[in-house]
Amino acid sequence: MSEEHVDGPDCECWRCVISRQAQKSGVCVVHAVGRGDDCAPATAKNSRICVECEDRMRADLMLVVSRWDAAQDALHPGQGSGGRQGTRTAAPLPIKVDVVDALRIVSQSVWRIAVALVDEVDDIRLPADQSTPNVAEWLAKWQMVKLTAMESSAAVLKMYWLAADAAGEIAKVTTGDAPTAKVEAPDTCNAVVVDSKGDHVKCGEPLSIVWEIAPSDTRKVVCPADPTHMIAWDSWLKSMGARKPRGARPRNHAGI
Secondary structure (H helix, E strand, O other): OEOOOOOOOOOOEHHHHHHHHHHHHOEOHHHHHHOOOOOOOEOOOOOOOOHHHHHHHHHHHHHHHHHHHHHHHOOOOOOHHHHHHOOOOOOOOOOOHHHHHHHHHHHHHHHHHHHHHHHHOOOOOOOOOOOHHHHHHHHHHHOHHHHOOOOOHHHHHHHHHHHHHHHHHHHHOOOOOOOEEEEEEEEEOOOEEEOOOOOEEEOOOEEEEEEEOOOOOEEEEEOOOOHHHOEOHHHHHHHHOOOOOOOOOOOOOOOO
């Protein structure tokens, strides 16, 4: 295996080799490449990635949709929600270069996914409205099955990280409630409480992991019975003897 990637089905770079191995084994290519020798989960039906990664990819594309207008407003500092509809002024409005750069990456990423899909699947045509948020929504709502079932696992892996890049860029330049995911934790709350008899006992409620997907990508362990019983993510992992967060997004080839 080599480090240098060559376009084509016979590329021998380590990412493409592992992707082909994952495809033969029927395991999620994102986990197989991102976690090396870890036990990757099985793929979803007719897909190259697992259900978790499909959901994450869909959520990343929908984040572009939900925050696109806010990113447009952020182009002009101080203009608020009316920035995009402003009237003509004597002097040009200042534009934030970092927002321009972010939106460029978002648009390029979304369009690279769409073009790759249209090139591979004969019966697909782009939507009439070809604005970036509309194409992102079209991919997320109507084309995920075909997108994740592309012939090459390496291609699906690339599309997954393009969606992640788009979500990351638009999250950096916008504000608002972060999208979150909540899953049950394989543990119960150990906080000491006073029961009805006046005895000190463990809480015992099933814990949940709340994952703030973007922009902070943080996790916390919470008790549904009492929010003050919250446990720091790192502390909980140590108490469970875990080496890695099981629900975390695998790292991409750049280690991000």
